[in-house]
Amino acid sequence: MENITNNKKILVVEDDPPILRALVDKLTREGFTVFQGINGEEGLAVALAERPDIILLDILMPVMDGSTMMTSLREENEWGKKVPIILLTNLSTAEIKVMKAVIEADPAYYLVKSNWSMADVLIKIKETLNI
Amino acid sequence: MTEHEKIETEKIRQSALTYIKEIIDVLRECFLIIDSDLKVVAANDLFYSTFNVKKEQTEGQSIFDLGNRQWDILELRTLFTDIIPKQGVISDYQVDHTFENIGEKIMLLNAKQIESSQMIIVAIEDVTEKKQTSLYARSLIEASLDPLVTISPEGKITDVNEGSVQATGVPRQKLIGTDFSDYFTEPEKARSGYRLVFERGLVKDYPLTLRHRNGKLIDVLYNASVYRDAKGSVLGVFAAARDVTIKKNLEKKLAEYAIEQDLKVIERTKQLGEKIRELEESKAKDGAILASIGDALVVVDKEGNIIFVNNVFEELLLWKKGEVIGKSMVEIIPREDEGGIEVPFEERILSLVLSGKKVTTTTTTTNTANTANAANTPVVVLPSYFYVRKDKSRFLASGTVSPIVLGTTVIGAVEIFRDITREKEIDKAKSEFVSLASHQLRTPTTSINWYSEMLIGEEVGPLNQKQKEYCQEIHHGNQRMIELMNALLTVSRIELGTFVIEKKAISVSDISDDVLEELQNQIIEKELRVDKDYEPENYKIENDSTLVRIVFQNLLANAVEYSSKAGIIKVTIEKSDFGVKIKVKDSGCGVPLYAQDKLFVKFFRASNAQVVKPDGTGLGLYITKSIIETLGGTISFNSQENIGTEFLVNIPDRRLLK
Numbered sequence: 133m134e135n136i137t138n139n140k141k142i143l144v145v146e147d148d149p150p151i152l153r154a155l156v157d158k159l160t161r162e163g164f165t166v167f168q169g170i171n172g173e174e175g176l177a178v179a180l181a182e183r184p185d186i187i188l189l190d191i192l193m194p195v196m197d198g199s200t201m202m203t204s205l206r207e208e209n210e211w212g213k214k215v216p217i218i219l220l221t222n223l224s225t226a227e228i229k230v231m232k233a234v235i236e237a238d239p240a241y242y243l244v245k246s247n248w249s250m251a252d253v254l255i256k257i258k259e260t261l262n263i
Numbered sequence: 264m265t266e267h268e269k270i271e272t273e274k275i276r277q278s279a280l281t282y283i284k285e286i287i288d289v290l291r292e293c294f295l296i297i298d299s300d301l302k303v304v305a306a307n308d309l310f311y312s313t314f315n316v317k318k319e320q321t322e323g324q325s326i327f328d329l330g331n332r333q334w335d336i337l338e339l340r341t342l343f344t345d346i347i348p349k350q351g352v353i354s355d356y357q358v359d360h361t362f363e364n365i366g367e368k369i370m371l372l373n374a375k376q377i378e379s380s381q382m383i384i385v386a387i388e389d390v391t392e393k394k395q396t397s398l399y400a401r402s403l404i405e406a407s408l409d410p411l412v413t414i415s416p417e418g419k420i421t422d423v424n425e426g427s428v429q430a431t432g433v434p435r436q437k438l439i440g441t442d443f444s445d446y447f448t449e450p451e452k453a454r455s456g457y458r459l460v461f462e463r464g465l466v467k468d469y470p471l472t473l474r475h476r477n478g479k480l481i482d483v484l485y486n487a488s489v490y491r492d493a494k495g496s497v498l499g500v501f502a503a504a505r506d507v508t509i510k511k512n513l514e515k516k517l518a519e520y521a522i523e524q525d526l527k528v529i530e531r532t533k534q535l536g537e538k539i540r541e542l543e544e545s546k547a548k549d550g551a552i553l554a555s556i557g558d559a560l561v562v563v564d565k566e567g568n569i570i571f572v573n574n575v576f577e578e579l580l581l582w583k584k585g586e587v588i589g590k591s592m593v594e595i596i597p598r599e600d601e602g603g604i605e606v607p608f609e610e611r612i613l614s615l616v617l618s619g620k621k622v623t624t625t626t627t628t629t630n631t632a633n634t635a636n637a638a639n640t641p642v643v644v645l646p647s648y649f650y651v652r653k654d655k656s657r658f659l660a661s662g663t664v665s666p667i668v669l670g671t672t673v674i675g676a677v678e679i680f681r682d683i684t685r686e687k688e689i690d691k692a693k694s695e696f697v698s699l700a701s702h703q704l705r706t707p708t709t710s711i712n713w714y715s716e717m718l719i720g721e722e723v724g725p726l727n728q729k730q731k732e733y734c735q736e737i738h739h740g741n742q743r744m745i746e747l748m749n750a751l752l753t754v755s756r757i758e759l760g761t762f763v764i765e766k767k768a769i770s771v772s773d774i775s776d777d778v779l780e781e782l783q784n785q786i787i788e789k790e791l792r793v794d795k796d797y798e799p800e801n802y803k804i805e806n807d808s809t810l811v812r813i814v815f816q817n818l819l820a821n822a823v824e825y826s827s828k829a830g831i832i833k834v835t836i837e838k839s840d841f842g843v844k845i846k847v848k849d850s851g852c853g854v855p856l857y858a859q860d861k862l863f864v865k866f867f868r869a870s871n872a873q874v875v876k877p878d879g880t881g882l883g884l885y886i887t888k889s890i891i892e893t894l895g896g897t898i899s900f901n902s903q904e905n906i907g908t909e910f911l912v913n914i915p916d917r918r919l920l921k
Contacts, residue, residue: 148706150707150710151706151713154717158713222705222709245705246708246709246712246748247745249712250716250717
């Protein structure tokens with residue numbers, strides 16, 4: 133299993149250090165190569181430099197929020213257009229609907245952090261990566 | 264006088280007599296003409312028929328010899344031999360006599376001696392019947408146990424019966440001529456009473472208290488009317504009192520009739536008395552309550568016309584009492600929903616109440632409540648309205664309307680309401696706070712959730728048994744916090760109105776199945792049986808799937824949660840005229856009667872529900888109802904404690920909504 137995840141690169145963009153660390157630790161232990169960013173701006177730079185296989189992206193962040201980063205990424209190049217993104221948020225369905233315009237045209241999946249266990253997050257990531 | 268002159272005089276006399284005879288024949292009284300020797304010269308037909316005597320046995324006979332000397336009456340002798348010769352005239356001279364074949368006759372005689380001829384003309388009025396009638400009336404009056412009196416216009420007693428003597432203890436002779444008012448505890452009221460009779464001609468059930476000479480008081484009701492002479496002039500007042508103490512009659516009856524029957528009468532009288540006292544007490548109490556009530560109050564009659572408003576009503580709506588009394592409540596105070604659309608009369612709470620329902624409004628407003636449909640359900644809670652003031656400004660009001668019921672008929676309604684604008688502002692601030700706080704709180708709970716999960720999974724090293732248990736407690740406690748925050752967020756969104764309704768074709772039965780699947784572990788653990796009745800299966804309506812899901816999550820989770828072990832849950836979904844009708848029936852602890860009208864109130868939890876599920880939030884049904892209203896639907900329930908509850912939900916197909 134380590135071999136399968138080993139060559140997969142994950143970028144986690146999250147402004148809350150404990151949550152960021154929990155995800156980074158967990159995914160590292162699972163064998164992924166994990167990159168991190170603490171806001172949209174940093175995340176965008178790392179993404180373009182490292183071209184990860186999947187991005188976990190928080191929505192509400194200082195400096196640049198997740199939806200702006202996602203829009204920029206999609207507009208940047210062909211790779212950016214296709215890279216799978218899982219939006220991590222603590223906003224609920226209704227608030228996310230408000231941002232529908234951003235998300236609608238995009239293959240991104242979103243999940244509410246507090247309602248998800250780490251195990252479920254991992255399943256979702258693997259599912260998205262087809263592994 | 265020569266012979267010729269005598270003949271001429273006799274001729275004139277005869278012709279005069281003939282003339283008089285003809286006149287007296289057409290008169291309606293008995294007439295006799297007798298000469299100075301008291302011999303009958305002539306009589307009219309009425310005389311003959313009245314006294315049953317023959318003409319040929321009368322003319323030329325002495326008056327006293329008529330009818331086989333039956334007319335030899337002492338009074339007549341006195342009249343004709345003494346009074347007439349002296350006075351020449353007499354009026355209303357009464358003669359009572361019993362004749363052999365015609366019985367007793369009472370006659371009033373008027374007689375006059377014509378000076379020139381010394382003849383006497385006698386008019387006899389037969390007053391037998393009249394006198395007998397009056398005697399009969401008199402005996403009736405005397406036989407009456409009720410005190411009866413006649414009173415002169417000056418207020419003096421002119422006649423009384425035995426009943427009056429009994430009631431006052433004063434002999435008849437001493438009563439007559441005294442002031443009527445002297446015999447009552449309230450003389451002035453008695454005087455006003457008979458003055459009223461003179462004014463109106465008739466007074467009924469005028470209450471007075473008679474004072475017996477021995478001090479005993481008798482409550483009476485007077486019926487009195489004026490009596491007049493033939494010309495219509497008022498002669499006095501006839502007053503009849505009814506003893507309303509009943510006691511006298513009762514005592515008499517007790518002796519004569521079954522005691523039991525009368526005890527019932529006494530009991531009823533007593534009950535009536537108590538009822539009257541209760542009513543008086545409650546009236547006084549109501550008066551005090553109405554005066555001191557802090558909410559606006561308005562009372563309407565069956566037609567919805569205002570019959571009472573209190574001071575707060577005036578302050579709140581800027582209308583003065585005098586301007587609104589008698590006016591239609593719905594016309595005076597228009598009510599609008601949030602969008603400023605006036606609520607039609609049929610949907611106004613008042614109209615529902617006048618049709619016999621009790622309705623309470625909540626502090627939540629939605630403009631989608633289907634009140635017409637709600638009217639058919641057992642428990643109805645309706646949204647508040649904006650009330651429009653006299654100056655056209657408006658405020659949000661909440662209150663209750665109750666019918667005034669007499670027997671089984673609604674005779675009007677009472678509405679109590681208050682301005683809840685400030686409450687709504689506070690509510691909004693609260694919701695915003697909760698929403699913000701919940702978002703912020705979600706981040707640390709996510710940390711706790713994930714770190715405790717990793718610890719329990721022993722991902723960073725093994726834990727001993729106790730460490731593992733403690734970590735599980737942390738994890739579980741955190742889960743509860745997350746659930747509570749989710750509920751609070753939903754509530755604040757409902758109250759802030761930030762729900763966005765997404766219209767999509769959804770299969771309600773699929774949603775139901777999904778939610779049941781989520782609850783599968785608990786269902787198996789409690790050995791519950793779930794009966795599903797979907798008619799038709801997979802029926803699709805257009806509405807918001809996320810919100811419909813929340814409805815099912817709450818109703819089904821409750822059904823599972825509150826059902827006892829091995830209970831039955833029945834879920835029915837059927838197509839209806841405007842969407843779907845959903846029924847969720849459980850065999851749980853039920854809703855106690857006292858809790859039924861509070862069931863949808865935020866944070867409310869019935870005492871038996873607290874026992875079954877101590878950590879419930881009291882938000883589930885509040886959320887459910889608010890969401891259903893947002894969807895344009897209705898919710899109601901039937902419940903019996905310890906037997907179970909059935910929730911009835913109508914969710915519209917948005918395509919069918921106007």
